[in-house]
Amino acid sequence: MTMKFAVRPQLHGYDTFAAFTEAHTVTERDLIFTQRVLHDAFMKDTPAQTLFYDDFCGGEPTDVAVDEMLRAVRKLGFERLIAIGGGSILDCAKVLALDSDKTVAGLFAAGVQPGRKAGLLLIPTTCGTGCEVTCVSVFDFPSIGSKIGKGFDAGFADHAVLIDELLSKIPYHVFATSSADALVHALEIYLAPRASAYTDMFCMAAIRAILQGYMRIVQHGRDVIQQDAKAYLTASNMAGIALANVLAGGVHAIAMHFGSAHHVPHGEATRLFLPPVFKIYYEKAPDGKIADIARLIEDVVGVSDGGNPFDALDALLAAVVPTRRLGEYGMTAGDAGRYADKVIETQQRLLVNNYVPLSAQDIARVYSELM
Structure with a gap:
């Protein structure tokens, strides 16, 4: 390559x-x-x-x-x-x-x-x-x-x-969903097939900084965000540098269609689909590069013995960047298969960057689990 x-x-x-x-x-x-x-x-x-x-x-x-x-x-x-x-x-x-x-x-x-x-x-x-x-x-x-x-x-x-x-004027919801989008960029690009040692370096630094910031919010409250502004801006920028060289993958692909169908802001949509997609990745190929991310989550967030690190990530996101179930945005259970087909049809530019392939059935499962 x-x-x-x-x-x-x-x-x-x-x-x-x-x-x-x-x-x-x-x-x-x-x-x-x-x-x-x-x-x-x-x-x-x-x-x-x-x-x-x-x-x-x-x-x-x-x-x-x-x-x-x-x-x-x-x-x-x-x-x-x-x-x-x-x-x-x-x-x-x-x-x-x-x-x-x-x-x-x-x-x-x-x-x-x-x-x-x-x-x-x-x-x-x-x-x-x-x-x-x-x-x-x-x-x-x-x-x-x-x-x-x-x-x-x-x-x-x-x-x-x-x-x-x-x-200094950013509303909390905008801060939360936008920083989560930076986290998604870094996580997806680290796992992308075309990632390199250079994108890896920027992605891992961004992931660590954002997770550490989120832990500070959990421990000390939202007032620490302004103290950490430079760290968040730098982490977002680092993830952006990686994104300028390697495209994001399945989380963004699934979010693109859902965000368009239900008029959901981009950062909120990517945050929604991050946990279920990464749990499927970890289920399918736990010993690949995703193991590096799992160890980083264990180091910064902490994981109970035998626990799934992506459950711990999910819990942290729920505390810092809360969202709703997909049904509350207007999706119905019968939409999952149709939405999955639309993702396959319109988002190949992103799907080719997946850590492991996601089938239409996998994508439908992601939607269904969040209903």
């Missing part, structure tokens, strides 16, 4: 947004793409132009909403696009910065890889997707009933910037 590894954007870290604007000389020739609440909290004093995500979309981005953003941004003149927000905003920015007059459907067509028309800086306000260092954009396509991701060579930012202060 051949190996390829790269870190494309330059990485920067600052304590405050003001320190970032001074270091990067933000001017009226810049376009800040963000949410109004973030702009009002941190960015009022900047001379940059603004474009607000919430003027186009109230939830996760659809191809229709991004088409509206493209029409708006193509009327503006700017030299750098500075995107500040969660994964949805950063994913949109990668497309908004492309030098193309195509719609999202046209951009997502096979073989379409336009260049970039402006500089691109990506600044996360959650500690989850790590997409500030990836080139992939994921949008919901309601017409086909699923979320689809595509990597653009020009989608890599020039600069990825981590700012501790931006986590």
Whole structure:
């Protein structure tokens, strides 16, 4: 197997947004793409132009909403696009910065890889997707009933910037589900067939940091999150670096369809399916690389004698990132087989990265166990 590894954007870290604007000389020739609440909290004093995500979309981005953003941004003149927000905003920015007059459907067509028309800086306000260092954009396509991701060579930012202060306003649910998504990235990519010593290093560091942070929340309460902001941002970024080189697998594949069908935020969906998928992996091949993760869970979380480490992980997630049963989102027991078939049909890009193959029956079992 051949190996390829790269870190494309330059990485920067600052304590405050003001320190970032001074270091990067933000001017009226810049376009800040963000949410109004973030702009009002941190960015009022900047001379940059603004474009607000919430003027186009109230939830996760659809191809229709991004088409509206493209029409708006193509009327503006700017030299750098500075995107500040969660994964949805950063994913949109990668497309908004492309030098193309195509719609999202046209951009997502096979073989379409336009260049970039402006500089691109990506600044996360959650500690989850790590997409500030990836080139992939994921949008919901309601017409086909699923979320689809595509990597653009020009989608890599020039600069990825981590700012501790931006986590100070994050709602707990957003923190919890986004950090769980970072954990899923690291866990899945560590087990992926195309993982390398380099992705392994970033993944294991991210897994350990997030699990240690979760244990601190259990032991000391939610107030420790702000004390650990830098650690969470770094862990998410490390998982993102791994994701920029190796795609995620079955957890994301199953979550993509469910999230689209029931309008569930991405981080919440991946957190839902992490425990049952990894329990199947551990059941099928306990002596492979998953044994390394099992030992790490035992070391950080603790496992009773003879216990399943992924039961311990499940219990920790239930304490820190609580979720609902799938039926509460609107799924019915009869949907499991149909959903599994849809995952097989639409998510091969991710399923090929599974630790061990998941059949349609395995995927249906995952859905059924969470009903």
